[in-house]
Amino acid sequence: MTAATDTDDTADYVRSAARFLDLPLTEAQAQRVAGHLTRTKAMVSLLRNAPLADDLEPAEVYCPAPFPDADPEANAP
Amino acid sequence: MRSGLSIARAVRVGELRAADALEHCINRIAATDRRVNAFTDLTLERARREADAIDAQRARGAPLPPLAGLPYAVKNLFDIEGLTTRAGSKVRLGEPAATADAVLVQRLRDAGAVLLGALNMDEFAYGFTTENSHVGPCRNPHDLTRVAGGSSGGSAAAVAAGQVPLTLGSDTNGSIRVPASLCGVFGMKPTFGRLTRRGSFPFVASIDHLGPFASTVEDLAASYDVMQGADALDPGCHATRVQPVLAHTERGADGLRGLRIGMLGGYFDEHAGPVARAAVRMAATALGATPDVVWPDAALARAAAFVTTASEGGALHLARLRTRAAEFEPLSVDRFIAGALQPAEWYVRAQRFRRLYREHVQALFTEWDVLLAPATPVQATPIGAEQFELNGVMVPARPSLGLLSQPISFAGCPVVTVPLWPMGLHALPIGVQVIAAPWREDLALRVARTLEAVGVARAPTAVL
Numbered sequence: 001m002t003a004a005t006d007t008d009d010t011a012d013y014v015r016s017a018a019r020f021l022d023l024p025l026t027e028a029q030a031q032r033v034a035g036h037l038t039r040t041k042a043m044v045s046l047l048r049n050a051p052l053a054d055d056l057e058p059a060e061v062y063c064p065a066p067f068p069d070a071d072p073e074a075n076a077p
Numbered sequence: 078m079r080s081g082l083s084i085a086r087a088v089r090v091g092e093l094r095a096a097d098a099l100e101h102c103i104n105r106i107a108a109t110d111r112r113v114n115a116f117t118d119l120t121l122e123r124a125r126r127e128a129d130a131i132d133a134q135r136a137r138g139a140p141l142p143p144l145a146g147l148p149y150a151v152k153n154l155f156d157i158e159g160l161t162t163r164a165g166s167k168v169r170l171g172e173p174a175a176t177a178d179a180v181l182v183q184r185l186r187d188a189g190a191v192l193l194g195a196l197n198m199d200e201f202a203y204g205f206t207t208e209n210s211h212v213g214p215c216r217n218p219h220d221l222t223r224v225a226g227g228s229s230g231g232s233a234a235a236v237a238a239g240q241v242p243l244t245l246g247s248d249t250n251g252s253i254r255v256p257a258s259l260c261g262v263f264g265m266k267p268t269f270g271r272l273t274r275r276g277s278f279p280f281v282a283s284i285d286h287l288g289p290f291a292s293t294v295e296d297l298a299a300s301y302d303v304m305q306g307a308d309a310l311d312p313g314c315h316a317t318r319v320q321p322v323l324a325h326t327e328r329g330a331d332g333l334r335g336l337r338i339g340m341l342g343g344y345f346d347e348h349a350g351p352v353a354r355a356a357v358r359m360a361a362t363a364l365g366a367t368p369d370v371v372w373p374d375a376a377l378a379r380a381a382a383f384v385t386t387a388s389e390g391g392a393l394h395l396a397r398l399r400t401r402a403a404e405f406e407p408l409s410v411d412r413f414i415a416g417a418l419q420p421a422e423w424y425v426r427a428q429r430f431r432r433l434y435r436e437h438v439q440a441l442f443t444e445w446d447v448l449l450a451p452a453t454p455v456q457a458t459p460i461g462a463e464q465f466e467l468n469g470v471m472v473p474a475r476p477s478l479g480l481l482s483q484p485i486s487f488a489g490c491p492v493v494t495v496p497l498w499p500m501g502l503h504a505l506p507i508g509v510q511v512i513a514a515p516w517r518e519d520l521a522l523r524v525a526r527t528l529e530a531v532g533v534a535r536a537p538t539a540v541l
Contacts, residue, residue, distance in 0.1 A: 040415065
């Protein structure tokens with residue numbers, strides 16, 4: 001795929017995705033956004049080449065509750 | 078400008094009234110801020126009320142809290158009761174005023190510090206230069222034609238200009254470390270999850286950190302100590318108790334005993350300009366650091382941080398982008414939109430990589446206690462510059478200022494940025510990152526204090 005085709009495809013993607021998300025874009029904006037996305041895509045290609053095992057889960061951030069200090073059985077009657 | 082703790086000590090022993098320390102700062106702001114543009118809001122009535130309360134407390138003979146009378150200001154993404162938190166954006170004008178202070182502001186208030194106002198920043202923290210189109214660029218106090226760095230540019234510039242001895246900022250990809258480097262002040266990005274972010278406007282929840290700027294390491298440590306503490310209401314605050322560090326910074330010649338200190342090579346050398354390399358070598362020589370330590374996966378980590386930032390930032394603002402994109406900062410609106418449109422696979426891949434990356438970084442810290450790297454590739458660039466030259470290659474100026482800071486924050490490691498002046502005090506400063514393993518802020522501060530004590534790192538007030 002040539003660089004020009006890749007850029008055109010990215011601009012097409014931007015227009016379609018923006019419409020899908022109800023995000024109005026002028027053609028000039030779409031072209032600028034496509035430029036940013038093309039640069040990010042080049043960075044993503046680095047990550048694509050990094051081997052990640054299927055069972056590698058995302059790093060956790062959110063913790064729904066503190067881990068309890070005692071086992072539930074400890075307070076059982 | 079005297080340091081924050083020297084003010085608090087003088088107030089405590091009755092050598093200085095908190096009200097006089099405050100008026101000194103107000104006068105300095107009046108004399109310099111039309112040129113620097115660090116402040117977006119002044120809270121003078123509140124500040125005078127807080128200072129008077131400290132002076133009254135002392136007059137009664139009541140014990141004073143540790144930062145009594147210390148004037149400070151915060152990046153305008155921290156909630157300040159009674160003000161609308163704009164986060165550098167005019168899109169948020171008209172939003173309701175905050176009904177309470179951010180938790181870190183509450184903790185500084187409880188410690189006796191006196192809040193003077195809010196500070197300039199890149200819109201929604203998406204930038205490294207604080208060229209804010211809505212309120213004007215924050216100017217570097219050491220050269221008013223150059224950027225202050227960002228996104229916490231006002232926070233660094235206010236300290237460098239001698240307007241206040243202490244400020245708070247936020248750091249997602251370098252937003253404390255970059256402006257600290259360019260303005261020649263000390264800045265601290267704690268471990269991810271150390272300080273609560275509750276009451277601050279978010280940018281990238283999975284990477285956002287908050288931390289202080291100051292002209293001395295002691296002020297960083299003292300303010301950090303009073304801001305520590307658990308907060309069950311911030312899901313990203315993982316600290317369960319306070320681990321005080323101030324005492325660790327005053328170990329004198331013993332400060333480096335037993336520490337294994339290395340200087341990062343590879344990616345961090347390749348992406349540093351000659352002045353940045355000279356600065357980190359100066360620090361390494363002073364510390365007897367081992368050169369050419371390799372940080373794992375630095376380029377991948379920067380890519381993953383970039384993707385994560387764009388996705389989370391874009392998603393956060395999508396509703397506003399649908400209806401008010403024209404009011405966003407022109408320098409960042411297209412990047413926010415691009416982030417909102419990124420495929421989910423990119424984001425999930427970045428987050429999966431992050432887990433692996435964390436393991437690799439933790440493994441590195443079994444061999445080292447503290448690692449050094451430049452904070453920015455170059456010194457402050459001219460306001461409006463689109464590119465700068467980095468080792469013979471022209472690179473885009475605004476994103477490239479974060480080349481050396483992004484991999485470190487993506488691992489969540491604590492960093493103290495120390496200001497060096499490799500071309501002399503008449504020229505521009507540049508910072509060095511003093512990096513420790515997660516939860517070891519004490520080590521980074523010890524090493525930073527040693528560099529300050531031997532005169533390698535210093536933060537003189539700019540001549541304005």
